[in-house]
Structures are given as C-alpha cells and as structure tokens.
Amino acid sequence: MKRLLLPTLPLLALLAACGAEKEERAKPIPEAGFIVVKTERVPxxxxxxxxxxxxETSEVRPQVSGLIKQRLFTEGTLVRAGQTLYTIDPSLYRAAAAEARANLASAQAARVAAAARAERYRPLANIEAVSKQDLSDAQATAGQAAAQVAQTRAALETANVNLRFTRVPAPISGRIGRSLATVGALVTSGQTDPLTTIQRLDPMxxxxxxxxxxxxxxxxxxxxxxxxxxxxxxxxxxxxxxxxxxxxxxxxxxxxxxxxxxxxxxxxxxxxxxxxxxxxxxxxxxxxxxxATDAILVPQAGVSRDPQGHATLLLVGPGNKAVSRAVRTERTVGDKWLVTGGLKPGERVIVEGLGRIKAGQVIRPVPAGSPPRPAPAKATDAKPQGR
CATH class of the missing domain: 2.40.30.170 (Efflux pump adaptor protein, beta barrel domain)
Structure with a gap:
C-alpha cells in the first residue's frame, strides 16, 4: 500500500496548488473609491x-427726599429716556422755589438802590460835598448788593432743580422691571435701594x-x-x-x-x-x-484607528495596491478630519469599499461616488457538440 501511495503524493500537491491558483485568479479585484487630497482654506x-x-442697565433712584405721590408706568413695559416714572410730593420744593424767587427780587431791589447811591456820591465827592470814605462805602455796598443778587439767583436755580427732581425720569430707554417702592413710600436722596431697574435689551x-x-x-x-x-x-x-x-x-x-x-x-x-x-x-x-490657509480635510469614513489609537488610512499606491499610512489628525471640521501630518496634496485616499480591502491588496481605484461596475458574466465550461 505504501508503495502505491508514495508516487501519487506529488501529483496531489500539484493539483491542490493549481486549484488554489485558479481560485485566486477567479477572485474579483475589489473596487476602491478614492478622493484626491488637496489643500483649502478652512475656518x-x-x-x-x-x-x-x-x-445697558440703569437703577432708578430718587435725587430728593419725600413721599411718592404717583407711579406712572406699567411694570415690564418699554419706557423711553426722559419719561416720568414717579412723582414725589413737590409741596416743600415748590415753596422753597417761591422763597428763592422772593429773595432774588429783594436782592435785585437792594442792588438798584446801592448802585444809585454810589452814582450820586461820585460827583459830590469830586466837589468834596461828601468825603472820599463815604463814596468808597457806597461803592462797596453796591458791589455787595450785586453779589447778593448772584447768590440768590443760584439759590433759585437750586430750588428749581430740586423741584424738577420731584418728577423721577427714566435715565435710558429700555424694558422696566418691577417697582420696589409703592405710592406713599418715603424715599430719600442718595438711598442705596433703587426704585426700579431699566434694561436695554436690543442689542444684547x-x-x-x-x-x-x-x-x-x-x-x-x-x-x-x-x-x-x-x-x-x-x-x-x-x-x-x-x-x-x-x-x-x-x-x-x-x-x-x-x-x-x-x-x-x-x-x-x-x-x-x-x-x-x-x-x-x-x-x-x-x-x-x-x-487654516493650507488645510487638508479627509472624510471621517476614510480614517480608522489602530490598537494604540493612532489614526491610519489607506492610499492608492504604486501598482494599484492599497497602502496603509499613519497620519496626524488634529480636530474634526464638520464630517471630516483635519489632517496636519502624513499626507501630501495629490495623494489618493480610499474612502469607499474599505470593508473589502486590506493593506497590500491589489485594488481597482475609481473616483469616490462612481456607480458600481457590473459583475462580469460567468463563463460556461460546456463545449459545443459537433455533429
């Protein structure tokens, strides 16, 4: 039996090798959809x-003291700059303004009398009907009367300003918040708590x-x-x-x-x-x-990770063979990776058909997105019979 089997072993090995070679030739070459790498400007x-x-934000505070008489706005609405928001009892400030006006009138009358006295003393002093000292005193009194007019006029302006402050205006235009003071509340000048707050919300x-x-x-x-x-x-x-x-x-x-x-x-x-x-x-x-002025973007589908976590991809190499390449990816930009190292413009990166391709395998490169090529028809082994 051994003598019969030994001559047949080389024949069996040769038949197996021929079958494997035939099967390899019959296996179709996989298509690989690729993109051509190029540089571009990428935000x-x-x-x-x-x-x-x-x-803008403004906290509304009173500038004079008194009782709040009215609230003249609706909480949460839009107000304009200068619009009156509150009124404070103006009685005392109106009386102070009236007193200041009366003081101004009195000072003006005294100035007129003092100025007239000084004018009458000047020619009399020239003929020595009055002494030089009397003339000097009359002129000094006229000057004091003029200064008194200026003082009382300033006091009147202050009184008018305080009277105007009894109407609390909106410093800015915007949406007003809730009121933190009610009618009848006593407010003071320089208080820390605001009456309300206005915010300008357009723009933000x-x-x-x-x-x-x-x-x-x-x-x-x-x-x-x-x-x-x-x-x-x-x-x-x-x-x-x-x-x-x-x-x-x-x-x-x-x-x-x-x-x-x-x-x-x-x-x-x-x-x-x-x-x-x-x-x-x-x-x-x-x-x-x-x-980035010279950025290279690769679809995420074309990039994989090795066991160490390094980014790799497959390129169309010489002889239409798939070549593995390690690259450096920095970040994603939309659905693509920003590649900062390992690639050059003009190289072809495989992004389609990766599940059927291994590194070193012969491939049929086609542009990504191309329609699939129809499968070739199977050849028949039957031979025509002659007559």
Missing amino acids: LAIELAGRTSAY FVDIQQSSADLLALRRSLAAGGVVPSSATVRLKLEDGSDYALPGRVEFAEPVVDTTTGSVTLRATFPNPNGLLLPGMYVRAQLSQAT
Whole structure:
C-alpha cells in the first residue's frame, strides 16, 4: 500500500496548488473609491460657553427726599429716556422755589438802590460835598448788593432743580422691571435701594469664556504662520439646543485673566429685536478665531484607528495596491478630519469599499461616488457538440 501511495503524493500537491491558483485568479479585484487630497482654506471653529447680559442697565433712584405721590408706568413695559416714572410730593420744593424767587427780587431791589447811591456820591465827592470814605462805602455796598443778587439767583436755580427732581425720569430707554417702592413710600436722596431697574435689551451682550491656555495656543499658531485671523462673526446655540437666527460680532477681549477660573472674557454683541434673549441666559457661542490657509480635510469614513489609537488610512499606491499610512489628525471640521501630518496634496485616499480591502491588496481605484461596475458574466465550461 505504501508503495502505491508514495508516487501519487506529488501529483496531489500539484493539483491542490493549481486549484488554489485558479481560485485566486477567479477572485474579483475589489473596487476602491478614492478622493484626491488637496489643500483649502478652512475656518477653525470653536464652541464656548457664555452668558447674556443687558446692553445697558440703569437703577432708578430718587435725587430728593419725600413721599411718592404717583407711579406712572406699567411694570415690564418699554419706557423711553426722559419719561416720568414717579412723582414725589413737590409741596416743600415748590415753596422753597417761591422763597428763592422772593429773595432774588429783594436782592435785585437792594442792588438798584446801592448802585444809585454810589452814582450820586461820585460827583459830590469830586466837589468834596461828601468825603472820599463815604463814596468808597457806597461803592462797596453796591458791589455787595450785586453779589447778593448772584447768590440768590443760584439759590433759585437750586430750588428749581430740586423741584424738577420731584418728577423721577427714566435715565435710558429700555424694558422696566418691577417697582420696589409703592405710592406713599418715603424715599430719600442718595438711598442705596433703587426704585426700579431699566434694561436695554436690543442689542444684547454675550460674555464668552475662553481658557487662557487656548488663547495662548491660538496666538502661537498665528505667529507660526499657516493660520490667519478669522472674522469676528459669532453664532449662538440656546439653552434648549436651538440655534439663534441672528449672528453677532465679537467686540473685544478683556486684557486680563480671571484668577478664579483661568479664563478670558470675550464680549460679543447680538441684535435682539424680538426680545428672545434675556439677561442671564446660558448659551453656547460658535465662532472662528483663525483660518487654516493650507488645510487638508479627509472624510471621517476614510480614517480608522489602530490598537494604540493612532489614526491610519489607506492610499492608492504604486501598482494599484492599497497602502496603509499613519497620519496626524488634529480636530474634526464638520464630517471630516483635519489632517496636519502624513499626507501630501495629490495623494489618493480610499474612502469607499474599505470593508473589502486590506493593506497590500491589489485594488481597482475609481473616483469616490462612481456607480458600481457590473459583475462580469460567468463563463460556461460546456463545449459545443459537433455533429
């Protein structure tokens, strides 16, 4: 039996090798959809937390003391600058103004009499009908009377100002809050508690917090080149996850770092015509502080991770073979990776058919998005029978 089997072993091995080679030739070459790498300008967007605040805020306080007689506004409505909000009992201030007017009239009459006396003494002093001292005294009295007129006129102006302050006006235009004082309440000049608060809500401020480390990295990348400053346009995402329709603009960045949070405050301004934004709302601000001038973007579907977490991708190599390449990915931009190392413009990255392709395998490269090629018809082994 051994003598019979030994000559047949080489024949069996040859038949198996031929079958494997035939099967390899029959296996179809997989298609690989690729994209051609190119450089482009890409805004580097970031998302930061922020809080809204009123564009202007004014606490209304009385400038004279007295009892509140009227409240002339509706809480929560819009008021305009100069509109009267409260009236304070003006009785004492009206009387003080009347007294000041009377004092002014008296001082003016005394000035006229003193000036006339001084004028009459001047020719008499020249003929020595009166002494020089009497003339000097008359002129001094006329000067004192003129000064008294100026003093009483200033007192009248002060009295009128205090009388005008009995009508408490709105310092700014905006939406007024609730009243913290009622009719009949006693208020005093210079009190610490405000009567009410007015806030201007169109436009609105948004104070955005950015870590000082990120700001330092941004400045270094700008200094190193390849990145240029972007426009200051900002978009908002509200607390419920919805997008705010109107864009804003960064106005300035504070030149100091908050020692408690280690962050820098960026202030942006947003139009708020419908009053959707209210002071104190938590928002997410989306903005681009820099633009990469020679960025390379690769679809996320074309990038995978090895067991160490390094980013890799497959390229169309020489001889239409798939070549694995390690690359450096910095961040995502939409549905793509920003590749900062390992790729050059003009190289072909495989992004379709990756499940059927391995590194070193022969492939049929086609542009990504091409329609699939129809499968070839199977050849028949049957031979035509001759007559």
